[in-house]
Amino acid sequence: MLAGRVRDANGPWIAERLGELGIDVTQILLVGDRPDQMASALRFLAASGVDLVVTSGGLGPTADDLTAAVVADMTGRPLELDEHMEKVVGDIIAKFADRLRWDADALAEANRKQALVPRGATAIRPAGTAPGLAVPPGDGFAPTVLVLPGPPREVRAMWDDALASGPVRAVLERTAPFAETHLRLFGVPESDIAATLRTVGEHTDLGPLEITTCLRDFTLEVDLRRRPDDAAALAAHDAVVAEIDARHGRAVFSRTGETIDEIVFRLLQGRTIATAESCTGGLLAGRLTAPAGASGHVQGGIVSYSNEAKEHLLGVGHDLLEAHGAVSPEAVHAMAGGALERFGVDVAVAISGVAGPGGGTAEKPVGYVCFSVRTADGREITRDPVLPGERGDVRERSVVLAMHLVRRLLTEG
């Protein structure tokens, strides 16, 4: 991977999948794409005693993509042309080349390179154009190496085949899946959970339980992981869950790791929804329409960034905007009403706020955001918190908060 130029979208995902299988992931390394850097990283990992190394990236057509060669060298397995895989890759590439009119010579060269397989390794059918490799230990190099391409979509698509390959199966047979609980909380700071865990630790040994807390997408994720046959770990698990329920029960919205997006999608089945957004500029509509099947309930939305748009497209009264301002509980109430009516939906969500960095006043500072979620049958939730963070934070946090308000209104009703 090109050090410093690429966000690592694969490491955490792979680590999570391996964790579910009972494999303890001890390190994630991002290294430069020079052969010596890669070799040095592999030697470091082998010396730390790991059973399995998963690499991603470095299988592409550019000359600096050398992962397969480095792994072949490290395990003393010469690269050999896999003719079946050459044909598989060739067929895939031919389709691309035809459709996109790419340079055929460059593609043919890439083709040959990508069908080279270390002797004794298993090639994994590509999802893009690059096959993966499952390489058994060899030449004093003890870990099994699973070599995957860089694009996250390909890693995900090839994952099941990779696990089914002989060399990886041999590693998996030596472990058992963890038992896991995935609590998701909204609106609780990490420091409160830390205090809760300290309290539990005063009377219960938490040692045998692996607890990770992580703030992601403004959601506090508390993951509990234990060996399934460990009674002390189970006792610790139950004590932690009981204390979190006692102190933060109202904030727990998922006990299965189900995301707020999945919950809202589920709640919207058989209903229709529309949005009216100002400061979030369409991000809430974008998020609601992200999952396949969203067209079953999302009718649309209006991004009323200007006051004129709020008046003309959502029917918000000019006098109301003059009296209360575009960022006010009154304005979002009217915006949501406009969306209910214009789209003829069951549920409407309106957001208007001061995202910053400019536009804040003493009374309505940067981060002040008003929310209204209304149903066609007359129920409503309104909120107007001051959200922390900079412009991007305020916008993204507003979207997440709006999702939770939709959840609340639809589960209470």
Next chain:
Amino acid sequence: MLAGRVRDANGPWIAERLGELGIDVTQILLVGDRPDQMASALRFLAASGVDLVVTSGGLGPTADDLTAAVVADMTGRPLELDEHMEKVVGDIIAKFADRLRWDADALAEANRKQALVPRGATAIRPAGTAPGLAVPPGDGFAPTVLVLPGPPREVRAMWDDALASGPVRAVLERTAPFAETHLRLFGVPESDIAATLRTVGEHTDLGPLEITTCLRDFTLEVDLRRRPDDAAALAAHDAVVAEIDARHGRAVFSRTGETIDEIVFRLLQGRTIATAESCTGGLLAGRLTAPAGASGHVQGGIVSYSNEAKEHLLGVGHDLLEAHGAVSPEAVHAMAGGALERFGVDVAVAISGVAGPGGGTAEKPVGYVCFSVRTADGREITRDPVLPGERGDVRERSVVLAMHLVRRLLTEG
């Protein structure tokens, strides 16, 4: 950092900043948050001969956040309470606690822990609640260590102070910034650039030039980096740029690293814009409104996810939709016209496509997306490509392509 649970948003950013200062970043490590894992990683990096280690994360209030203690131990510098920093952190925390009604005891404990500084190190004023640390070498541990908190926003906010600290300045004085060229291309596959670079390599020695190519946000980034006083590197640089211009000149939209978002923002000064989105569900409007100051030109948008919304909110004719379908050049032309008229803007962008996974037909497969960019004075660009990838890819790629079409119409006009 919690291995496997967190996407590394800091490593690449920090590596890029250091690279600009002439520091060659050789490795990015993500390690678990156990002290022995962290210590092992620090020893590995020291053994590889680096001058500077930057850590992020592990400064939070939870008991597993131990970076400062590990670095103190490694450099033989006992932790001491920095009373000035204790007061700074205390004041910050008091404000949060007051506003958000968090548990004051938990916060006070966090406060004390976060004001502990290894002897001889420089504390860096926090952007959130956790100060950073610049720790000079010590006790046989040769690298300087810069310890930063985990949240990307805080890393960015504290970066200038961190560079100005004595220990980091001492490292920076030993290097000189690289000369860099940042080409940005849209619509060229990485394999074509690879072929172009191979051609140049046949007659010019590219060894002294560092070339990284990276596909990010559907944009091909070609970064050329060289020591400023190296004549051979300059010759290689000029040869590469000339060949890319000759072969892919039309695709080059930036030579300074300026992003498509920055270019469109600049072009929209003194104009107004609105959107009409179907398959992208508001993501284009969300992207246009991301930068501060967007309200100067973005009037708003309509997410017409359903056909009813296309008719009623954008005035697309029922007969037109019947005759050509909602995904057609005719439909987006009418949608853009509706947005021009409804919002009274200078420029309107309409997108309608088959994002998938369902809904594709032989004639209009998944990935078929229609675009219309129109100006109030009658100019227009229409496109209807079949975009590769899955639902999320198609949506995001459509947004980027729309940004480029806006750029093209506004630079040609």
